[in-house]
Amino acid sequence: MDKKEDWNLELSEYIKQGEPNRVEKTKTWETAIGLQDVDGLKPSKYLIKTVKDHIEGNIDIYEAKNRIDEYYEVQDSRKKVEKDNEEADKVAVRITEILSEKAFNFSPAELLNIHKRLFEDIFEGAGIYRDYNITKKEWVLNGDTVTYASFQNIKETLEYDFEQEKAFSYKGLSLEESIKHLCSFTANMWQIHPFCEGNTRTTAVFIIKYLKTFGFEINDEVFADNSWYFRNSLVRANYKNFEKRCV
Numbered sequence: 001m002d003k004k005e006d007w008n009l010e011l012s013e014y015i016k017q018g019e020p021n022r023v024e025k026t027k028t029w030e031t032a033i034g035l036q037d038v039d040g041l042k043p044s045k046y047l048i049k050t051v052k053d054h055i056e057g058n059i060d061i062y063e064a065k066n067r068i069d070e071y072y073e074v075q076d077s078r079k080k081v082e083k084d085n086e087e088a089d090k091v092a093v094r095i096t097e098i099l100s101e102k103a104f105n106f107s108p109a110e111l112l113n114i115h116k117r118l119f120e121d122i123f124e125g126a127g128i129y130r131d132y133n134i135t136k137k138e139w140v141l142n143g144d145t146v147t148y149a150s151f152q153n154i155k156e157t158l159e160y161d162f163e164q165e166k167a168f169s170y171k172g173l174s175l176e177e178s179i180k181h182l183c184s185f186t187a188n189m190w191q192i193h194p195f196c197e198g199n200t201r202t203t204a205v206f207i208i209k210y211l212k213t214f215g216f217e218i219n220d221e222v223f224a225d226n227s228w229y230f231r232n233s234l235v236r237a238n239y240k241n242f243e244k245r246c247v
Contacts, residue, residue, distance in 0.1 A: 007033060007048050014055050025055045031208070032095035033088070034223040038200045038231045041088035046071055050093075061100055065093050087122055091198075094118050095205055104209045106166065108158045114209075115195050115202045123197045129154045130196045148193040157192050161185070182211065190234045200231045 014026040029051050033043050047068060054064045072086045094117055104110065116127025130151050149157050165185050170178050190203045204223065223230065 005042075007043055010048060011051065011055070021057075022055050028096050028099050029055065029092070031223040032092040032099065035095060035201050035204055036088040036092055039087075041084050041091075043088050043092060044082060044085040047085075047089040047092065054096075061093075061097050065097060068093050090122060091118050091201065095201070098205055099208060104213060106162070106210060106213070108155070108162055111158070111189075111194070111202065111206050114205050115198060118202060118205070119198050125196050126198075129194050134193065134196075146191065148191060154192060154194045158189070158194060161188055161192070178214075182207075187234055200234065203234075204230065 008030065011026050011030055014022045017023075033047075033051075036043065050059075050064050050067050053059045054061060059067070068089050072082070072090070098114060098117060112127050112129075119126040133151055134148055136146070136148075168181065170181070173181070186203065186207050189206075190199060193199045195202065
């Protein structure tokens with residue numbers, strides 16, 4: 001396992017203490033902050049201070065969100081210096097808010113809504129399907145790219161995948177078979193890449209919420225320590241160049 005970062009070490013103390021309410025909050029925050037690493041983003045010290053106040057019960061999630069918003073409502077000099085921190089902090093607190101909510105609707109509309117909530121005022125086109133085709137050079141593919149869905153077909157392709165998943169029966173499947181199918185659905189949804197930016201974080205939040213409807217307990221270490229591997233596994237799962245795939 002990779003060496004834990006300072007923020008992770010600080011928050012892990014709450015898990016060691018074993019108080020159920022604090023443990024649950026800590027795991028959610030670790031997932032939310034860890035997911036920022038898929039885009040190389042790191043939290044600010046101010047976010048970690050705010051996280052501790054929330055875990056300790058001094059503030060609720062809405063106050064935590066307000067604190068982060070107000071922190072970045074300052075002169076341009078801070079925004080220039082802390083631009084990456086700003087995205088990491090705001091998206092992390094929004095992920096924590098969404099994961100703390102019980103409400104969930106399995107639909108493309110929910111996926112759109114999650115993307116909008118995560119990236120509103122951060123990316124242009126938050127909650128809107130991309131309107132151009134994309135390629136991305138991946139180091140894990142030696143510079144090659146996954147073939148993403150054509151922008152003209154995003155809506156129809158998503159709707160088809162969701163309908164197929166709704167119609168799928170898990171009855172009689174073993175736990176291993178069920179997880180394998182869910183992994184395949186996740187990889188297929190990510191391959192569509194419906195948004196200009198923020199696809200991996202949006203996919204992760206949606207799938208975590210979906211898995212909770214099955215009663216799965218999500219291991220926060222997957223995202224807290226290894227979110228970059230999560231993204232790379234999605235890349236590899238959707239790579240179709242069989243000549244280079246095993247290189």
